[in-house]
Amino acid sequence: MTVVAVGPGDALYLTIKGREALQKADLVVGFKTVLDVVQPWLEHAEVKPMSYRDQEDVLEYATAQVALGRSCVVCCWGDLNVSARELLARVRRRVDHVELIPGISSxxxxxxxxxxxxxxxxxxxxxxxxxxxxxxxxxxxxxxxxxxxxxxxxxxxxxxxxxxxxxxxxxxxxxxxxxxxxxxxxxxxxxxxxxxxxxxxxxxxxxxxxxxxxxxxxxxxxxxxxxxxxxx
Ligand SMILES: C[S@@+](CC[C@H](N)C(=O)[O-])C[C@H]1O[C@@H](n2cnc3c(N)ncnc32)[C@H](O)[C@@H]1O
The missing domain is CATH 3.30.950.10 (Tetrapyrrole methylase, C-terminal domain)
Structure with a gap:
């Protein structure tokens, strides 16, 4: 499981490291507005948008996919070290190892x-x-x-x-x-x-x-x- 921070909104602020993770991913999940940012960089991945209401279900699905050997990216807005603690905690609770790819914050x-x-x-x-x-x-x-x-x-x-x-x-x-x-x-x-x-x-x-x-x-x-x- 990898968390990619996608930057402040303009897709050109996504890091090359983040883009590579997205291009390799089998599954990409995140809030819809965040997925809109990375849309231009997605290649073959299954894309699953989530909302506050169903985020637990979507992350549960992602965890199951990782257990099956698929690579999953959770996208978050801006940088992941800035006011994204709650989402990170939800991911960390589910998997032992999470790779974090920081981004450019607002x-x-x-x-x-x-x-x-x-x-x-x-x-x-x-x-x-x-x-x-x-x-x-x-x-x-x-x-x-x-x-x-x-x-x-x-x-x-x-x-x-x-x-x-x-x-x-x-x-x-x-x-x-x-x-x-x-x-x-x-x-x-x-x-x-x-x-x-x-x-x-x-x-x-x-x-x-x-x-x-x-x-x-x-x-x-x-x-x-x-x-x-x-x-x-
Ligand atoms: C939940 S916080 C996440 C912050 C994000 N992790 C970051 O590094 O920018 C979302 C808030 O960040 C600020 N924000 C994020 N992107 C912005 C942008 N492009 N312009 C202005 N404010 C922004 C706003 O205050 C917004 O309500």
């Missing part, structure tokens, strides 16, 4: 578009199906600390940019702090919006489920950081 694309480095970033996801109050607390903490830029995955569709900005202002984060929201990175219709937290709180437009937020550290935070330091 987080890396957001860094590239914002011209910031990963070593200057704190990454927080609200995109988990559990209580998100601790992540929101962490978000407030790192904004107050103001040492690093923050890259944040909102949670479609109950914790989206306007609600998050409102929460941050209510928690005492200055409304003039800036924020950028990227939608559909690398895909048709890619968009970026930048403004203040206060302006973001007032936004009424609907955001795509493929939205990622960058909250840069403030000018004071940058001045304190001591410039271009090397670290891990």
């Amino acid at each position: 987080v890396q694309i957001a860094c590239a578009r914002s011209e910031i480095s990963l070593e200057d970033v704190v990454f927080i996801t609200l995109h988990q199906r559990k209580e998100s109050s601790s992540e929101l607390e962490e978000l407030v903490h790192y904004l107050e600390e103001d040492r690093r830029h923050i890259i944040l995955l909102p949670r479609p569709f109950d914790l989206m940019p306007a609600a998050i900005a409102g929460h941050l202002i209510d928690q005492g984060i200055p409304g003039q702090r800036t924020i950028t929201i990227f939608q559909r990175l690398t895909l048709d219709g890619e968009q970026a919006w930048s403004g203040s937290l206060e302006e973001c709180r007032g936004l009424t437009q609907e955001f795509s489920d493929l939205s990622i937020m960058v909250l840069p550290r403030s000018a004071e935070g940058s001045a304190d950081s001591g410039g271009d330091q090397h670290g891990t």
Whole structure:
């Protein structure tokens, strides 16, 4: 069983390693939107889309096929080390050995578009199906600390940019702090919006489920950081 992370949406961001695994596979499974990305690279594989409702059944089928000696690829979005823990756990529970082929994350694309480095970033996801109050607390903490830029995955569709900005202002984060929201990175219709937290709180437009937020550290935070330091 191999897990291939397919990148942020544009099929050209799939790695060569991932493409080779897909071309060799007998069976390829994944959520439909993820399979759409790799469609151009599939050759002879049986393709089985899954949904939140039937993912256990599809993974069970894949496990049985692996036991019969067929090679199976489970596809996941972006990179598999970024907010894909639940799917990975479902796969790992079933087979002793899983090969992981990482991909390019939306987080890396957001860094590239914002011209910031990963070593200057704190990454927080609200995109988990559990209580998100601790992540929101962490978000407030790192904004107050103001040492690093923050890259944040909102949670479609109950914790989206306007609600998050409102929460941050209510928690005492200055409304003039800036924020950028990227939608559909690398895909048709890619968009970026930048403004203040206060302006973001007032936004009424609907955001795509493929939205990622960058909250840069403030000018004071940058001045304190001591410039271009090397670290891990
Ligand atoms: C369950 S998380 C998985 C993240 C994925 N493993 C990755 O590395 O990008 C899905 C969330 O990632 C973000 N995302 C993924 N692809 C994106 C894209 N092309 N543009 C903007 N945000 C994206 C969105 O916040 C989306 O709701």
